[in-house]
Amino acid sequence: xxxxxxxTPFPKxxxxxxxxxxxxxxxxxxxxxxxxxxVQIKTNPITGEKEEFTVAEQLDMMVLQKAxxxxxxxxxxxxDRLEGRAKQTNEIELSGGLQINxxxxxxxxxxxxxx
Numbered sequence: 580x581x582x583x584x585x586x587t588p589f590p591k592x593x594x595x596x597x598x599x600x601x602x603x604x605x606x607x608x609x610x611x612x613x614x615x616x617x618v619q620i621k622t623n624p625i626t627g628e629k630e631e632f633t634v635a636e637q638l639d640m641m642v643l644q645k646a647x648x649x650x651x652x653x654x655x656x657x658x659d660r661l662e663g664r665a666k667q668t669n670e671i672e673l674s675g676g677l678q679i680n681x682x683x684x685x686x687x688x689x690x691x692x693x694x
Contacts (some may be wrong), residue, residue, distance in 0.1 A: 589595055605613075615635040623630045624640060632640070645653035 615633065615638075617634050618631050619634070619637070620629055621632050621637060622628070623632075624644060642653050642656060646657055
């Protein structure tokens with residue numbers, strides 16, 4: 580246990596990590612979103628014409644091309660994005676015939692906050 584007499588709070592406005600990330604530096608999510616929005620002129624693989632595509636659209640086209648070539652994982656990813664992933668449930672049968680459905684347990688925990 581810490582000696583409470585030795586504990587001193589940081590003064591107001593002073594960081595506990597002065598060598599940390601400076602203010603105003605964008606985080607990785609912000610940087611990636613900016614990069615995905617960049618536009619390049621590329622040939623549309625379906626029409627064959629030059630068009631402007633964002634980097635995100637080009638990545639989507641790469642997944643589509645893999646699916647066209649027979650990659651089932653790429654096709655499944657497309658379906659999951661469009662229709663949502665299939666709901667997965669787990670059932671456990673305990674001795675004595677008691678069954679627990681994971682979705683029911685999860686809902687119970689979310690509502691009550693306890694097991």
